[in-house]
Amino acid sequence: MSGFFYNLGRQIGKNAVPTLRKTKWIWQGLSGDELEVLAAEESLGRTMARELRAISAGSNDAVLASELNAICQRLSACVRDNRRTFSCEILVGAEPSVTGLPGGYLFLTESMVDWCERQPEELAFLLGHEMAHIVRGHTWDRIINDAALKVVAAVSMRAGQLGSWFRREGAELLRNAHTRDQEFQADAFGARLAAAAGYESNGAVSLLERVGRHLTEGVDPGVYFASHPPLPERIARLRKVISAGSPRA
Numbered sequence: 001m002s003g004f005f006y007n008l009g010r011q012i013g014k015n016a017v018p019t020l021r022k023t024k025w026i027w028q029g030l031s032g033d034e035l036e037v038l039a040a041e042e043s044l045g046r047t048m049a050r051e052l053r054a055i056s057a058g059s060n061d062a063v064l065a066s067e068l069n070a071i072c073q074r075l076s077a078c079v080r081d082n083r084r085t086f087s088c089e090i091l092v093g094a095e096p097s098v099t100g101l102p103g104g105y106l107f108l109t110e111s112m113v114d115w116c117e118r119q120p121e122e123l124a125f126l127l128g129h130e131m132a133h134i135v136r137g138h139t140w141d142r143i144i145n146d147a148a149l150k151v152v153a154a155v156s157m158r159a160g161q162l163g164s165w166f167r168r169e170g171a172e173l174l175r176n177a178h179t180r181d182q183e184f185q186a187d188a189f190g191a192r193l194a195a196a197a198g199y200e201s202n203g204a205v206s207l208l209e210r211v212g213r214h215l216t217e218g219v220d221p222g223v224y225f226a227s228h229p230p231l232p233e234r235i236a237r238l239r240k241v242i243s244a245g246s247p248r249a
């Protein structure tokens with residue numbers, strides 16, 4: 001499988017390894033308190049975000065950047081855990097994609113903005129969905145629980161072995177390949193968060209329905225949507241969440 005963030009992930013893994021070795025927290029088991037875990041998450045995310053910026057072209061559209069940051073900050077203000085912060089950056093990319101790195105670093109492609117027809121309520125849902133994966137620890141848990149990593153850590157700390165794990169895992173991580181349950185959780189969280197931040201609640205459904213229409217017209221929506229559960233099931237579940245109202249995310 002190929003894709004925009006997937007290919008970037010392969011390169012990021014290589015570059016992030018020295019920092020991972022230095023921080024050492026992965027194989028020390030993270031027995032620290034919640035604040036230390038948050039700091040470790042932030043440390044990994046910052047490193048990966050730096051690598052992502054270094055190997056990809058950032059958008060020059062300052063108006064779009066400020067629109068998206070405004071959405072990101074409105075959503076962020078409604079996240080219950082106020083120790084978490086989020087930022088949103090736009091990359092030039094022909095494939096619609098969005099990804100959230102540990103520590104709150106969100107990236108989406110200009111193409112994804114086009115797929116949302118620049119509608120704030122649709123972008124709010126997408127960013128909220130990625131925030132859910134971060135807040136609920138979906139990405140982070142996979143990293144620290146990875147059995148292959150534990151084996152590598154137990155027998156050797158050599159960069160080559162850790163590097164091969166991270167290249168594989170980094171790619172997985174950026175492909176958004178979470179479990180179905182985690183994806184449905186993220187959908188519900190994203191829809192509720194967008195509603196709590198004052199966005200019209202139909203954003204999630206209108207985006208996914210448009211993607212569905214493009215699909216039936218033979219337009220390939222790319223790896224991001226393909227890596228998530230089927231659209232009709234997501235839409236049906238989202239309708240239930242929306243009609244049930246919006247307790248705080």
Ligand SMILES: [Zn+2]
Pocket residue numbers: 129133176178183186228
């Ligand atoms: Zn997802």
